[in-house]
Amino acid sequence: MVTIYDIAAKANVSAMTVSKVINNTGRISEQTRKRVKKVMEELNYIPNSNARSLVLQQTQILSLLITDITNPFYTSLARGAEDSAKKLGYRLLFGNSDEDYTKEQDYVDMILSTRVDGVLFAPAGDHSLKHLEKLRAHNIPFVIMDRAVPGIESDIVSGDSKQGARNLVEYLINLGHRRIALVNGSLDVSTARLRYQGYAEALQLHGIALDEELVIHKSYREYKDEDQLLQLLQQPSPPTAIFAANNFLAVGVINALRKRGIRVPEDMSVVCFDDLDLSSALDPFLTVAAQPAYQFGAMGIQLLVERIQGSAVPESRKVILPSELIIRSSARTIGK
Amino acid sequence: MVTIYDIAAKANVSAMTVSKVINNTGRISEQTRKRVKKVMEELNYIPNSNARSLVLQQTQILSLLITDITNPFYTSLARGAEDSAKKLGYRLLFGNSDEDYTKEQDYVDMILSTRVDGVLFAPAGDHSLKHLEKLRAHNIPFVIMDRAVPGIESDIVSGDSKQGARNLVEYLINLGHRRIALVNGSLDVSTARLRYQGYAEALQLHGIALDEELVIHKSYREYKDEDQLLQLLQQPSPPTAIFAANNFLAVGVINALRKRGIRVPEDMSVVCFDDLDLSSALDPFLTVAAQPAYQFGAMGIQLLVERIQGSAVPESRKVILPSELIIRSSARTIGK
DNA sequence: AACATTAGGGTTATCGATAACCCTAATGAG
DNA sequence: CTCATTAGGGTTATCGATAACCCTAATGTT
Structure with missing residues (x-):
């Protein structure tokens, strides 16, 4: 060389x-x-940027850690982050934790040893706390994406999970549904807790008792386990609608239903959080609360760079991006 | 620190x-x-891995350059590459060229200045030649993914575009179609040329004359331009089936058709290259030639690491992974 | 004319880690 | 008992680039 x-x-x-x-x-x-x-x-x-980084004590590299590279939500987010990083003169080091804390830990060590200037961090869940604390202990600036982590104060860009969930559930209620099931992510993920709350609030607001028998908490990615769903359907008073807490769960639910000959929306209404991009383009079927994923990424990088360059206010900033209710055809009026 | x-x-x-x-x-x-x-x-x-890299003259970082992070084909490929890299003790630096030669060039410079140990390179097209030559001039080992680039000899992992295309078109022919249109990617991408060849061969084999009026070459990503499609349909003898050269083009084509009230598959059969993952899981509709994208990535990294570690044969290796014809419901027998 | 500036560029030390070699005390061999 | 080994660890130079400072000749000032 x-x-x-x-x-x-x-x-x-x-x-x-x-x-x-x-x-x-x-x-x-x-x-x-x-x-x-x-x-x-x-x-x-x-x-040689290694030599450069060594003396400058900065790398012009930002790291983006996402939890699922096959999820359109995160790939859109990644594109937003990438475009924004490029514009600001930074390179992007991607990581994909697969919703797995061990993988996440490995990435954190990798990030630290690369001496990146900052991290855009989509945590796997509440147990990501120690990874974030590690970053903080080493003085690496970070911005949290999507999921808040109790115990850590930091800049964060997230969606309005509670409001989005309320909108979806109220939509179902307005269609006449009273028995509405929730297929949720794991409760150690903040968005899952908030979507649960939004669901509960919507029911309460309309005088509908929350029936825990209608609620399943699994993982945002395990959308193939059908046993629990089966139980849900075999109740004395089964649901007429299902609210899936993300796109993958919705696909899993719909597949499982169809396997049993249950048609959507004729026999069962289904709505979910997050859009499906290509799918929805091909076939505008699922009614969803869509989040502006690209903005998540773009905004996240912007906050991060401000933080790195010291141009940000000292207090941590919380940006909440609203979701949009897109009504399509996977839910219908009850009884008709 | x-x-x-x-x-x-x-x-x-x-x-x-x-x-x-x-x-x-x-x-x-x-x-x-x-x-x-x-x-x-x-x-x-x-x-501090920068200091380490400086003296060791190696980084334990591999770079993966893809052309579209929102395309499920490439995200699956990325996951395969990531898993494989991790297993072999390498970190992965992602890049996303957006099918844009300028962006690609920037990434190549970034890759060179980072002194990565090797590159898994999905070229935007034939003009990527000079970028690959640059890598070679700097002695950075690379493996090409998906698209061959004339003028450069190297290890490559690709699909069998010609055969896949033939399978799809013969399938249509066997359904009775004679007027089959091709909506293709740009001809300066090798896979587009091969898919065109496969299309032509299938027609010839069955004694059907190739009508260039039925062929459109655009870009794999510009799936929203509907004017050309319109011309296609307004011919004296319009097509009864369309072969889209990739998943995005298929989605664009189907959308455009529906906008005009043309139903798929009732009024028009559509098939394409590459599967849609989530979409297909939600709604097994599109008949496709699916490629093993995950294997592309995993295999690519393996070849690359062998090359880096000098355990590979000196000759360049060409791995061709077959595609699988998945028959669903977007095409039907003509006339019925 | 005498001194101060400045343009244009060079010297040296440093970032953090490692390779290559050196050193010394203890142990072993005969 | 004497010399050779070896265990255990230290010294120094180096990777490529930059910060901080230094140097010299030319130009400007009064």
């Missing part, structure tokens, strides 16, 4: 002069500058 | 001893080793 010393030798200057040309600092005559630049091109010089 | 010198001072040894403990090299007594390790934990030491 060619280094600034190679350039220096060939251009008959010192390495420092080359460095000054590269960074546009110091006093260099136009003549010398041109000569150096020409040699740089001839030798195909590419600066 | 804590360095090995801090550890050394507190443990009353030299920095070199700490380094030896970390890397398990040299001769260190069990007693000293334990003492050093204890101090490392107390101080929460994390090695």
Whole structure:
């Protein structure tokens, strides 16, 4: 690999002069500058960012840790983050924890040893606390995405899970549904708790008793376990509608229903949080509370960079992006 | 940040001893080793991989450059690559070129300056040649994914686009279709050329003349331009079936058709390359030639690491993964 | 004319870790 | 008892780039 010393030798200057040309600092005559630049091109010089980072104590790299790269919500978020990072002059190091705390821990160590300038962190859940504390202990700025983690104060960009859930459930109630089931994510994820609360509030507001028999808490990703769903349906007074707490759960629920010959929406209404992008483009079927995932990422990077550059207020900032109720055809009036 | 010198001072040894403990090299007594390790934990030491990379001349980082992070094909591929990289002890630096040569170039420079050990490269198209040549000029090993680039010899993992296309078109022919349109990607992408060839061969094999009026070449991502499609349909002898060269194009085509009140598959059959994952899980509708995207990534990393570690044969290796024809309901027998 | 500036560039130390080599006391061999 | 080994660890130089400071000749000032 060619280094600034190679350039220096060939251009008959010192390495420092080359460095000054590269960074546009110091006093260099136009003549010398041109000569150096020409040699740089001839030798195909590419600066070594490891060496640079070592002395500058900064890398111009941000890390984005998401929990599921196959989920459209996170890939849209990633694109928002990437575009925003690029605009601000940062590179992005992606990580994918697969909703797995062990993988998440590995990534945190990797992040620390890479000395990234900051982290956009979508936590797997409440137990991510110690990973965030580790980042903080090492003074790495971070912004939390999507899921709040009790016990940690920080900038965060999230959706309005409670309100979104309320909107969906009220929509179902307005269609005449009274027995509404909730297929939720794990309760150690903040969004799952809030969606549960929104669900409960909507019911209460309309004088409907919350029946815990109608609520399942599993994981946002285990959308293939059908046993619990079966139990749900075999109750004396089964639900007429199901609120799935995210897109993957909705797909799992609908698949399971169809396998049993239960049609959606004819026999069962289904709504969910998060849109499906391509799916919905192909077939506008699922009624959802869609979140502006791209904005999540773009906004997150912006907050993060402000934090890194010290231009942010000292207090932590909470950005809550509203979700949009998109009514399609997976739910219908009860009885008809 | 804590360095090995801090550890050394507190443990009353030299920095070199700490380094030896970390890397398990040299001769260190069990007693000293334990003492050093204890101090490392107390101080929460994390090695600086930039410093390490500088002297070792290797980073343990691989780069994965894809062309569209919102396409399920590439996200599955990314997961395969990630799992495989992790297993082999490498970190993964993602990049997303958005099918844009300029972005791709930026990423190549970034990759070079990061001094990654190797690159898994999904090229935007034929003009990626100069980017690959640049990598080669700098002696960075790479494996090409999905799309071959004329003019460059290298390891490559790709699908069998020609065969997959033939299968799809023959399937349509067997259903009785004779007027079959092709909505293709840009011809400066190898897979688009091969899918076109497969399409042509299938027609020829069955004695059907290829009518260029039925062929559109656009981009794999511009699936929203409906004008050309309109022309296609307004011909004297319009097509009865459409072969879309990838999943996004299929979605665009179907949307455009529906907007005009043309039903799929009743009025028009549609098939395509690449599956839609979530969509297909929700609604097994599109008949597709599905590629094993996860294997693409996993296999790619494996080839790459073999290349890096010098355990590969000197000749470049071409891995071709077959696609699978999945028949669902977006195409039907003509006339019925 | 004498001194102060400044343009243009060079020297040296440093970031954190490791390779290559060196050193010393203790142990072993004969 | 004497010399050779070895266990255990330390010294020094190096990776590539930059910060901080230094140096010299030319230019400007009064």
